[in-house]
Structures are given as structure tokens and as C-alpha cells.
Amino acid sequence: MLLSPGLHRSIARAFAVVVEIAIFGALLLLLVAGAPRPAFAQMGQGPGSGPPMQPAKPAARGAADAGAAPATKPSGDAGAHPAAEPAGDIDGGAPEANGAAASAPATQAAGPTINIPQSEAEKAEGTPITRIDISGNRRVARDDIVSYLREKPGNYFKVDNLASDVRALWDSGFFDDVEVDMTRSDHGVILRFLVRERPNIKAVEFEGNSEIENDKLQEAIEVKANTILSVPSVRRSVQKIKDAYAEKGYFLADVESAVEPQRDNEVIIKFKITEHAPVTVRRITFVGNYNVPDDELRSIMQTGQSSIFSFGSGGPYRQDIFERDVLMLNALYYDKGYMNVQVGTPRVMLTPDREGIEITLLIHEGPRFKIRQLKIYERDADGKEIEPLGGRRALRQLVRAKSGDYFNRAELVKDLQAVRTVYRDAGYANMEADPETELDPVKREVDIIVPIRRGPLVHVERIEIKGNTKTRDKVLRREMEIEEGQLFSETKLEDSKKRITALGYFERVDVSTEQGSTPETININFEVTERPTGTFQVGAGFSSIENFIATAQIQQANLFGNGQSLALQAQISGLRQLISIRFFEPYFLDSDWSTSIELYDNLLVFPDFSRRSIGGAATFGYALVQPWLRIGVTATVQHDAVDTANVNTFFGSSSGFVSVFQRLPLANLFNSGRTISLRPQITYDTRNNRLFPSSGVYLQASTEFASSALGSEIEFLRHEFTGRFYYPLFGQTDQPGSGFVLKMNNKVGLITSPLSNGVPIFARYFLGGILDVRGYRLRTLGPRLPLNSALDVNSAPIANGANIGGNLQYYSNLEFEFPIIDKVGIRGVAFVDTGNTWNLEDQFCKTTPAPQFSNLVSPCFSAKSLTYLRWSSGFGIRWFSPLGPLRFEWGFPLNKLSFEEASVFEFTIGNFF
Template sequence: MKRLLLAALAAAVGLVPVAEARAEDPLEITLRLPDEPVAEVRVEGNRRVDTEAILADLETRAGARLSRDAIRRDLARIYAHGFFDDVVVRLLDAKEAGTTGPVVVFEVHEKPTIRKIEYEGNKEIGKDDLKDLLEIRPFTILDLNRVQATAEKFEEKYREKGYFLATVTYRIEPVPDEAAVDVVFVFDERQKVQVKEIRFVGNDHVPESEIEPFLETREGGWFSFLTQSGTYVEEALKRDLMRVASVYYDRGYINVKVGQPTVSLSADKKWIYISIPIEEGDAYDVGEYRVGGDLIADESLLASLLKMKSGERFSRTKMIQDIFALQNYYRDQGYAYVNIAPLTKVDTDAKTLDLTLDIDKGQKVYVERIEIKGNTRTRDKVIRREFRIAEGDLYNGTAIQVSKERVTALGFFESVDLEMRPGSGPDKVVLEMTVKERPTGTFQVGAGLSSGEGFLVTAQIAHDNLFGRGQSVSLTWQYSSLRNIFQLQFQEPYFLDTRATFAFGAYNTRSDFFDFIRNSTGGSLTWGYELVDDLRVFGTYTLENVEVSSLAQGGPSNFYGGGITSSLKLSLSYDKRDNRLFPTRGQYQTASVEHAPDWLGSENLFTRYTLVSRWYYPLPLGIVARAKGELGYITGENYPISERYYLGGVFSLRGYLLRSISPTVEYASSDDPLGGTSPFRIGGNKQILFNFELEFPLLPMVGVRGVLFYDMGNAFADDAPFFTDRQHDLPLGMFHSVGFGFRWFSPIGPLRFEWGIPLTPRPEDEAIRFEFTVGNFF
């Protein structure tokens, strides 16, 4: 009787195989469910999922009457958990179950969990790169759809690397005596396929040399392993078709048609050949070119913003640039929603295109509110004071863009996004800035070996955004055989929330110049003011006690000196870097004059002039080009030798020993008139230094970047003009070096490891010099 009830119920809800519930059996089809209320509902077979969690979702409960529809819905609910791959319903009568009524049993079979994920055959792409693509994780329920999706992602990754024929399959291996499986992905990488040739068919008037530079898909070459050129990616090729069309649009071919490419594989399956058909059509010149619609200024003024002119060859890029220029002009006047549509009239006989940039200005809008999001540490005012537009102001596109650039330039954030959304009325907008904080505090402890300085120890505690107030503070200690530096610095760029800058510093240093040692203890106080955006003026007062002691036996004592330096320095700086901590674009210019007169109580009397120019250029592939030039000149009646210029070392002219580049004089090394003489480095009263770098990503995931550099410079004697060295035969009168290295932007701060090679070596110079230090160079 029990089996008949089970078969009838199962057939009714469609849960057992057809072999157990055959439609031709009239007894099983017509059998009715019992009328008694359900005495109990049980769940069997579950090992990981709690019974109560399953029962809580069921419609079938103790005390209720059996319902085919309710059981169907209960089955759907159990499957919806995602933990089971099979569910069977059994019905026990009251006598068999020993209860007052029938018992419904939901017998479940749990899906296995994933114990581990393994990889076989992946030689070209490492596990770490593959793990980022996983749709599954260990100790989760096995989902075959996700496993298949992961395999497809792996194949796509291989296609991006040029392994166009690679396949990825998987095995599910049950774990004995456990409800678990191992998922094994099997890689058949096959050989890498490279683009051998890209052919254009029908390009009668535009040569391939003018098309290929714009393509993402490139032909393979000798350096493909570095540049990834030659890699075939289908999506990239689709984008290239639009790029080809754009090349023609910019040359006046407004009716060009770029067909679907033909992609063929060589017989040995090593190379791909791509053929792109082109129907050029005719080239068109610009006929009448004007602005129309809602004009808020004289038409001649608006026309002066246009770069494309009547009579020249049509260029879609120039037209788009002209549209942007007009939009920017209107947005700066408050028309945030201005729309400009090009209206065209084609003369097929004259091959000209008349253009009217039709302007729909919309209405003026005002900034109703500025919202800041994502600043978990940085205070709102630190961000808001960089804005050049305020709540209630008329919308201004340039001011908004400058505001975003200034917030980004702080260097406190990994990303800065600024979006506009409608406000409470049609004439109001809300500006929403979303930032993502980056670590700005560092604790650095490092040690290393340098060719010239021997064992080097450095320690620093620094914060560029102290307490989220935008203030910077640093405490630094460096020690080696040639230097011992202890320094404290603090800067408040917006003193009392004004445009004034306040800073102070204190230091104690010991520097070995080989022929003498300089010891100094002092401090400085700086006030500054932002005259206009990015242009600041500073005044700095420095008070220090300088002691110079000789290391050279019988050295020229008239060069030594010391005493109190009390100086005032006036400087002007222009800072247009995109990021003050890690710049990749822009410039930084400074000019200063420092004067130490006797009326300030200074015993060391001198005037120093300094010019520093830094430039940053972003290049493709994440490469950043940097250039720095520095010029210095000092004059005075009485000042210690240590104030003069010495070059060499990781902070100036790499590849040469620290502070070893200097004019020299001969001096008697003993009191014996017949004794010999020795060279003595007296320093220069002027210097020129140039540094050029190319920095490129090596291991971007961990912040490691490579660097190639070229340095040149010299410290010049008092009687020699700039670019003249009377003691060495040097190109342009300067020492030159090249080198390489890498920088690690570690969690504790930037670390520099560099090898310099002198191109104009002296007898005492090494062929290559390694140096290590902490901090940025540019």
C-alpha cells in the first residue's frame, strides 16, 4: 500500500522517473491522496544544510492536508536553495510511521562542495593571473555553469595573449569518503599565433603607412615579446575597423565603407593573415562652414573658435574638436546642457560639404549643491577648498574641470570622479565628487649597500595628509659613512583656511666631503601665499650653525670656515603637476634667491641664486618621461666651503661618487718645501645639472617600475664660465652618465635601486655604481 501511495503522489507531482510512475497504470493515476492531515514533515539526506532552514520554507506542514500544488511549490523552493541536485518525495502511512497521520519525507541529495581547484598544462599564464578570473571558489557548492564560465574566461585570456587555438576543459574528481570534489582545469595551450600581415584592399588614395599607426592590432616583429604586438584579439580588430574609417573621415572620404575582414590561418597554424576591404569613395572639401541656432555672442567671435576652415579638406576630428570648443564656451557661460548638431549639405558635383553647427543652448543652470563621497579620512574642507566653483554659482565647465584637477593633484586619492546630476529644478544641478582614498602615511625602515657610501640605514615617519587636514609632516634619519641626517619638517598649505602657507623645519646633519666634514644644526621658518592658481610666493628665514673641519692633512686652511648663517630666501614656484606625490604629467618651476647679510647677524655672507625646472610627459604603455634642469650660482665675501657646489651621487649625477665632482686646486700636503702636492676639492661657485628619465611598469600589481636615465652636469670653478671645465676635456663641459634601475612603491614608501654608468669617467671612477635610497627623485 505504501509503495502505491508513493507512486501515485510522485506521479502526480512529476518527481520520480517515468519507469516508476507509468501513465498506463490506472491504479497509480487514479489513486487519491489521503484525507487525513499530515502528522509530520521530515527531511532526510541533508548533511551541511540545517533541517530547520529547509522546513521553514515549505508550504507543506504538520496539521495541513496534502496538496499536489503545494508539494510542487515546495520542491521548487528546495531546489532554489542551490545546494541540492536531486529531491525525492516519499509518503509514509500512519501505521508504518507510527503516527496519527501520514508523514511526508523530502529526501535530498546535496551537491558536492569544491575541495580544491587545480590546473594542468598552463605554462604561459601563471596561476596567480588565472585566479583573478575564477567564477568558483574552494569550499563552495559546485556549480557546473560557473565552472564552464571560468573555462571560457581562461580561453579568452589565452586569446588576448595570442594563443588563438588554446582550449580549456575541466574534470570533476570526486573525493573518496567525502561529499566533495576537486575541479581540475586542463589547458591545451598549443602554439602562439601571431599576426603576420595586415593587408588593405582598395586603399588607392590613403597608403597603409597612414592607417597602421592608428590600429590596435599590429603585425608581429622581433620585439613582440615586449610590446605584445602581433597578438590577435577579435574585439580589438572590430575596433580597428572603426579606426580605419576614422582615418578616411579625417581625409575627407565621407562615404568610405570598411568591409568585414578576412582572417586566415597559415598551414602550420603559426600565423594569421588579415585582409581588410575598403571602398574609399570621393574626398570632399569644406564648403560653407558656419555656426547657427542659439547664438549668445557675435557670430564672428564664435567662428574664431573653429579650427577647420572653408576650402580645406574635411576632417571629422577637427569638426568634433570645434564642437567641443563651442560646447566649452557655452558651458562656461552657464549652459550646462548645450547641444550642438552638425547639419550637412553635400554637393556631389563640386565634392564639397557645407556645414552648419546648429546650437541648442538650453537654459542657464546653477550649482545647487556640491557633494563629496568616499573621503573616509580626508576632511571635506580639504577637498572643497580646491574647488573653483561654489554652491549657488552659475555653472562653469572650466571651473569644474580645474576643480577636479586640483583635487587630483593633492595626491591623497587613487581616483577622483566628478559627475553632474539634475537638481531640484530644471535650472539647478548637483555636482557629486567621489574619491577613493590612498595611503598617505608611511613608516620606512631600510638598509642597503652602496658602492660609495657602504652600509646605509634610513628611517622615516611621514604623513602627507595628517589627521585628514591636508598637512604634511615627516621625521627622517639617514646614516652612512658619508652622511648622518636628522630632519623634522611640517607644512600647512592653507594656514587658518586662507591662501597662506606656513612651514617649519629643524635639522642636524653631518656630511663628509672627503677633504672636510660639515656639521650643521639649524631650522627654518617659511611663509607663503598663493598669488593665483598654481603660482605661489614664499619667504623663508633660516638660522643655522655651521662647522667645517679639515680631513686633509695640511689642507688649505683659508677655505675652511663656519659660524652662524642667518638668511632670507625669496622664492616663486609654479606647480602644474597632475599629482604632487606621484606626478605623470605637467610641470613644476621654481626660482629663488637666498641672501645672508651681516645685518641679519649672519657670519657667513653670501647670496645664492637657484632655478629648477621639472617636466613630466605621459607616453603609451604606462611609460612616463621626466626631465629636470637645475642651475645654481653663489657669490659672497665670506662663506664656508661647504656652501659651494658639489655633484655626484643618487640625488644629482648618478654613476659618480657622492659629492666627488668639483673643481680642484693643488696644495702642499706637508711643511716640507720639497714635498709633493695633492688635489683638494674646493667646490664650484656655479652648477648646471640635467636629469632625464623613462619610467615604465615592470610588475604593476606590486608597484614595481623600471627606469632608464641619462644625467649630465658639472660644478664650475670661479674663473670658468658655464659649460667650461678647465681640468677635464668634457662634452659641453659636463660629466655624463647613463643607467638603469627599478623603483618599488612599497607600502612603506618609494624605494630606489639604481646602477649608474659614467660616460666620462675619471681614473678614480668605477665602471658601474650601485646606489640605494628611499624617496622620490623628481
């Protein structure tokens, strides 16, 4: 290829420039390589540096280099010749110049040095400490401050220790500032710590809290009165208060803290709380539950369950309740055989309106296991299999599970408890029956082996009673079925606890056991918490007849701690006065006999008659099976005065009532006279508490007869039966006065007389009111007669007929009692009542059959009449107050008559049943 002359000249010039650059670079490299290296005779001092290096030693004689520089020339001089650099090592040792002598003294002098003067603390390093002074402290004691210091009088002073002491005092949180002064002398050093204390907390106050009491909040926080202020503790306390509210479902609660200065370096800490509304559970979602439906899982959870006060919102969220629910879910799966179930960490999310939460639970069910084999046997101390207590067959029958069944932990635990009870009732208190399981995940089967070791026979060495500050030991010991010196029995121990609880004297009864002085003995501890057994009950009500009614009762159920009962009752109004006193001794002369004595003076004034009863009764009973089954007999002597004329009250004023029976041929109903009667009875009582039962049964049957053979002027025969049943619901324990309880009360009564006059009116049955059938006014239920107000047939009829009471009565009360605020004893009740009374005496039916009246109040009786019942339903609130149990109840009649009210509200003090 041919190039143009111009292009050829340009290339030649470029090549020449490149050659020139290359030559210049080579010369520059040669110049740099030949320059002498400076010799540093002294290293700069710094932390960790050694002492300054001295100039090189003079070289040996006869080997001087004519070109060597003088020894005084500073090191690093630009004019130094390369030959003048010593050939030795850096510390001035012998040079390594092929055996030649060293040159003359080094030509490089020491470089510039920076000297930092030592501090007073560094100068005092290692000096003994003669004294330590503390100043500025007002509340923190000197000894407390000194306890944080590593520096002590007599020790040698160290700077590092001083820095550590200052840090320790600061970290203690007591001080806002810490300064140290040091005085150095010939004898040592004196240290003076000057501190500035943080303020003292004078008080801690809460504002805006209604759901959580001050005491509970004070327990939750770190900040306490009469302590030193710590700002981090205040911040942490704010979060702890929020956590406490979150556990109750108040996730939106706001908490602000304020520090208000006071005199004498004190402050008041105020926590301002805005609770907002509790967050309710809107929805619970389960993921992974392929074999157990959502409804079954939700049914065992308390979280998300609506109450009568939640109005369908799903109920509030509480952390402790939710944790219990997760355990219940695990238990449910275990009981179904899912032995590898896992319930994951729940995901809790606020709803967009921030008024509810949604909970998602992830469940890994795992396989369901069947029982491949179940072996239960007993072995001795050497491990050899022996004959079990009661025989192998009887032992195996106690365990209901068998091969091929799905594993059920709850049933297995219950069966093994039955096995343990058999052994422990025989005195083997230390027996062991712990199941061992082995899973086969491939075949989804489990082997269960239960080895039993009975251990030695155990006797009761000592029974200790604690906590009975009022009740005497003998009151508790006579209820125990287990005694010192006897063989241990688990059933007797549990029955002893139930009997002590049933007394009603204690809020709690706890039983524990511990080994005695030897492995063959055991000590039993009963720890009780006394409850007030004296009550002052007051009730009040209104009626169209008596206007205002007041009742009062003073009762001591544990008189002087002897287990005796004394009650004084009074009921007073313008038309009524009842006074009675009753004494009860459950163990007469420390025997199984019981006795009671009652005296009374009663006046009752009704629109159609008045009755005054003065008398007394004595009862003797005996425990056939202590304490569940008792028999007794009651002897009563009283005088009844019945008047149909215009009557006066105890206050001396006229009642204003004139009896309609005064001028009618029914006056034989109002016989007056003496009544002497005997009433044998039998009682079966398994209630867990006599005052506030929540489980058990109470049955009582009695027959009372008053006869002229006994000297009685009034003759009758009365049969009565009472049945009460208590059942705890929703897996609640049978702790008295707590949880959800289903209760039922039934009473049947029949009274007849051999006399032609029939049963006097004061002995007949009248129903209605808060004590039997609620929703109806007091004593308004029963048969009625269509009578005129006088013997004249043209006289006006009695409005709605005359209520004459009945010979036969039946009523029943079904109640569902539930907690509202359990901590303060407020409970709710929903009820259904039914009942009626019937007349059995022909004289009333024949003379006035009353066909115009409803069958519900007919004076004529037939077998069909038993179906004519009065019904009501309602609700109420009960408060177990310090004054006694208060009852506020609203009743609504379900088959009311035209003259009856649509609802009745009543309140009183005292238990119903």
C-alpha cells in the same frame, strides 16, 4: 517472306499459350470481383478511439431476405452472402435501399478487443491531493523543492502535471535522481517525492596559474564553493578559463578539471592549468587600405608593438587591446574624411609553430568626403534663429573647419567642445550643440549643421563630497574654484578637479553632475578614493668611502586629514648622520598664506673635512594665483662647524680620515661660523600631482643672501633656478603615476661671496650620484686641484687631484618612464643625464692652473668651459611599493675619466623629481 514449317509450328504454339494465359487471368478477375466484402462491426480501441460499435439494428419487418445470415454469425465469416451485408451507414443508422425496409438484424458480430488496464496514476486522475511529502533532501530546502512543483495540496491530481514536475526537478540541476510514490485513499492521494541530491562543492582550487590570479579566475567561472555540483557548469568553466587566458594572449593554455569526492557528499573541484608561453603577434596584414599606408595604421595600434621585453617578437596578443585598436582604425579613417569606412571581422590564424599568430584585417574605405557647407547657429525654444553668445563671428571662429576641407571628426568634436565650454562657463550647463550631417555620396560631399540651444541659466545648488574617509571636507572645498550658489562654470569645475588631484591625497577623483530640485539648478558630486599619505621611506647603498649608508624618512602628507604635512628624516652611516623635522601648513589660519618650520642637526664626514650644521628655517608664502603661482621668503639661522683635523663620528669612533687640506694653504675654505640668510622665491606649479606627476610644469627661482647686515658671519649670494617638465605620451591620459611619461629636470645654481676668502667649501656645489648625475659616484664631479699631500714640494701628489667643488653648477635629467606591470606599480625608466660644476674664483686658477688635467675638471673658467659637460645614460626600475617609491638604477658614464668606473648601480627610496 516464306517461313519454314518448323518455325511456323513454334509461332503457333506460342500464340496458343498466350491465349490460355489471357483466359485464366479473366476468370481470376471475375472470381475476385464476386467475393463478398467483410463487414467490421467493431473498431479496435486505441488512443483517441471511440467506444466499440454495436451490431446493426434488426431490419424492418416484411422486408426479410431469405438469404440473410443469422444475427449471431461473427462478422467477416467466409460464408456470408453479399446480400446479408446491411445497406445502412457505419453507425447503424437507417439504410438507404430505395425506400425498402431494412433487412433482418445485421449478420456481422463485433471483432476481437485488446483491453489495457489503467495505471494507478490514471485511476487517480481528478482526485484531490491531500499531502505532498519530500524525502532524501539534505541541503536543498523543502520549500525550494516545492517551488518547482505545479501539483499542490488541494489541487486535483493530473498525470501531465506530475510528469512536468519531475522534469522541472531534474532540470533544476540539484538532483541525480527523482522518484515519485503515490498513495490513493478515499480522501485523495498522497504524493511522495524521493530525491537524491548531487554533491555539494566544498572548495574550488586552481593549480599551475601564475599569469592570472585566483580571484580573477574565480570571477570568470560558473562553479562556486558551497553550491551544488553541476557537471555542465564545470565544462563551461573550463572554457571560460581558456577564454580568460586567450584575452591575455595565452591561446595555447590547457585546462583540465577534476572532481575529488569528500565526506558528507561533498566534492572539491580542481582546475589544473598549463599556461604555456603567450602567443605573440608575428604579422598584421591590411587588405583594402588603398589610401592610408600600412605603417600609419600600425602606428596607432598597440597590438603587434614590440616592447623592451618582447625582444622583437611583436608583443603579446590581448583581445581587449585589439578591440580598442579596431576602434582607433575607424577613428583614423573618420578623421581623414572616410565617413563610410568599414573594418571587417579580423581573421586570426596560428602560425605553423603555434607560437605566434597572424592577423588579417579587411578594410573597406569607401569615398572620402569634403565639407560642402558648415552652418552653426543658435535658435530659441520656438526654433527661430537668434544672436549667439558672443556674436556670430566669434562663434564661427571657434570652429576652424570650412567649406572644401576634408571632414575631420576629431577636429570637429574638439571645436564643438570649445563652443560648449563658452556657453557652460556662462552658466548654461544644459546647452546642446549636436551636429547633424547629410551625405551626398555622388558628389562625395557632406553638409554639417550645428543648431545650438542654450537652455536656462543654471546655478549650483549643492556640492556633495563622497569617499573622503580621512580627509576633511574643508581640505577639498578650499581647492574648489566653484561654489554653491554660483552660476555653473565648466572650466571652474575642471580646475577644481585638477587642484584636488594635485594634492596627492587621492588615487582617483571623479566628478559628476545631476539636475537639482529645478531645471535651473544643478548638483555636483565629487567622489574620491583615498590613498595612503603616510610614507616610511628607507634607502641603502654602498660606497668605497662610507661602506654602508642607510636613510629613513617618516612623512605624513595629510596630517590628521587637515592637509598639513609633517616629515621626520634621518640618514645614518659610519660617517654621516642627518636628522630633520619639518612641518608645513598650506593654508595658514585658513588664509592664502602658507608657512613651514624646519629644525635640523646634520653631521657630514668627508675624506677631507667634516661639517656639522645645527639650525632651523621658517618659510612664509602667499598664493598670487591659487594654486599655480606663489611667492615666499625663507629665513634661515644655523651654525656650521667645519674641521679639517681627524674627526669622530656621532657614534664616537674615529673616521680614519686625515684631511689633506689640514697642512695646505687652502684651509680658508673651511670657515666655521653662524649663517643668517633670507631667501625670497617665486614658484609656478601646474603639475597634476605633487607626489607622482605625469603632466604639467614646475618652475622655481630663488635668491639667497647671507650678509653681516643680518648678523651672519658667513657671507654669500646664491641664485638658483629649477625647471621640471612632464608630458604624457602616446595619447595616454594624464592620470598620475600611469602611462608613458617624458620627464625633464633642469637646475642651475650660482654662488659667490664678497669676501676675499671666497665661498666656504660646505656651500659649494658637488655633483654626482643618484640624486643628480647618475653613473658617477656621489660628489665626485667638479673642478680638481693638482696638490701634493704636504707643503713639501717633494711630497707625493694627491691621487687624481683634490675635488674643491664649484661656484656654478648645471645639470639636466631627461627620463622616459613607462609601465611594466601597472597593476602593482612597477615601472621602467630610461634616462640621459648631463651636468658639471665650475670654479669661478681666480685664487685657485692662478695658483694651480692644472694644465695636465682634463678640461672636464679644470679649476679655470672661461665661456668655453660651459661646453665641458659630463654625460651618462642608463636605465632603471621603479616600484611604487607600500613602503614608498623604490628606485633601482644603473648608470653608464659616456665620457668617463681614467680613474672612474664604467658603470654604477645605486638604489634608494623616494621620488627623484
